[in-house]
Amino acid sequence: MARYVHPEAAAAAEVLGQRIRIARQQKGWTAAKLAQLLGVSRPTVTAIETGQLHVAVGTVFSAAALSGVRLFGAEGTELVRLRRVGAETLALMPARVHAEKIEIDDDF
Template identity: 55%
Template sequence: MAKRPVSPTRVASDALTLLGSQIRIGRHAKNWTAADLGDRLGVGPRTVTAIERGAPGTAIGTVLSAASLVGVPLFGATDDELAQLRRRGEERVALLPSREYQPRSTTDSRDDDLDF
């Protein structure tokens, strides 16, 4: 089955562009070429260029790894703060029900049809 492209919302598009710009700035601050960053990520320089342009088709793990490598703080947090936020999120998710059920209608038409 072929992948169906999903268009990002305006906010997501802005966020991708902003993160790409920050990654490019961080890469230049380290005096790395796109090929240098690509080697560290295990991708080609074209993928790095796509990340820096804010292309929505790049895997999110690759984008976040690129940001981390060049020193872009993710979610406005340091590495230690990010680990705390992750643990807190995991604790909250653990409190959620494992399944969500649709509520049953209180006026079920089948009940009206029963004659005893």
């Protein structure tokens, strides 16, 4: 059974991959060089740069960071701030979300 991929997720992966490839080429790095820095194979870098969704998100984010591609429109201390804000927001939310109870009208 094939997994569902939202069209926006697929488009975002492609855009991020394109940005990583552009940044890598602007640095004068080959795909093999980026692969070496990441500790992955060259085909994995190709998969990242073509927006394939089977690559681990940590590897994709590392490729972006090494290439100089900003993630979430932020970098450095701004990412630290965003992480803290996210943690503070999550701390205020319920730990679990419960499914809505559906009342069955069985009064015929």
